Amino acid sequence: MSEAPGSAGFVDEFAVVAACERLAGLDLEEPWNPPHPAHAAAAAACDEPWSPPPAHDAIQDASLPAIDSGVVTVLGLGRAASVEEAARAATPDTPITAVLVTGRPQELADLPRLVVAELMSCLRVAFPSSAWPDLALVHDPAATLAAAVGMTSVSDTTETAVLVRDGRIAARAEGFGAGHAVASLRP
Incomplete structure (x- = not known):
């Protein structure tokens, strides 16, 4: 009769120890590289009016307070993950708002709502709100917040960011790495 794989003697206990x-000493920090400057958007200083419409934060499931400072990134669904670049580049006290848009709202706008709602239903049960991401997330299928940023059209590859200071747009960038470029600016 042969031993089952989980039975005593199958694995050397000292090898497991x-x-x-060795596992305790592993560096599990995920490496992250910012966008390469040769391929990334550059931020341009500006002084433009900022008058965003009311918006709903899908993470807090509440009305978004007036955005009078911070980084606002308008991201097509194909570029949504690039909000990480803005979050990593910003100082810890810089508010980040991700605005999700799509060029096909009738077809795709409900998909990110579903994904975020499912994720947040798990987070709300498992973690206190103080442990949630320090990020506002706005679904903008009609592109009204995108229009406040100055965009006339959006697509699933949209990537535009603005830096809002004292209720005005102080800098902007458009294209790959826009959020990182704007969030990297320091006063």
Whole structure:
């Protein structure tokens, strides 16, 4: 009769202990590289009016307070992950607002709503609100907030960001790495 794979003697206990010791020393920090400057958008200083429409924060599931400072990134669904670039480049006290848009709202606008709602239903049960991401997320299928940023059209590859200071747009960037470029600016 042969031993089952989980039975005593199948694995050397000392090998398991040695493997666990090595696991404790592993660096599990995910490496991250900012967008390469040769391929990324550059931020341009400006002084433009800022008058955003009312918006709903899908993370807090509440009306978004007036955005009078911080980084606002308008991202097509194909570029949504690039909000990480803005979040990593910004100082810890800089508010980040991700505005999700799509060029096909009738077809795709409900998909990110579903994904975010499902994720937040899990987070709300498992973690206190103080542990939630320090990020506002706005679904903008009609592109009204995108228009306040100055955009006349959006697509699923849209990537535009503005820096809002004292209720005015102080800088903007458009294209790959726009959020990172704007969030990297310091006063």
